[in-house]
Amino acid sequence: MANSVKTSVKKYRRGDRKEARHRVTDRISAGDEAVARLAAIIESSDDAIVGKTLGGVITSWNQAAERIFGYTAAEAVDLGFL
Numbered sequence: 001m002a003n004s005v006k007t008s009v010k011k012y013r014r015g016d017r018k019e020a021r022h023r024v025t026d027r028i029s030a031g032d033e034a035v036a037r038l039a040a041i042i043e044s045s046d047d048a049i050v051g052k053t054l055g056g057v058i059t060s061w062n063q064a065a066e067r068i069f070g071y072t073a074a075e076a077v078d079l080g081f082l
Contacts, residue, residue, distance in 0.1 A: 050076075 042049050048065035052058055058076050066072055071079065 042062050045062060046064050048068045049062045050058060050065055051060035058079065061069075061073050061076050065076070069076070
């Protein structure tokens with residue numbers, strides 16, 4: 001009797017961990033999808049979108065910013081300030 005209880009507890013715990021792992025994986029997948037969706041919006045925008053630090057250093061910009069300002073993203077990041 002004691003062995004069957006221990007086995008049941010082990011199975012429950014193992015199953016509970018699997019369920020928790022699936023929940024975490026689902027949340028990460030949903031987060032990845034949201035990031036991909038936002039990235040697509042930024043890249044397809046006709047407006048210049050520039051990412052900068054609080055100090056004003058350019059960290060990224062989209063294709064519309066390349067068209068409007070005439071610099072590629074790599075060149076803009078090298079320039080450093082806007």
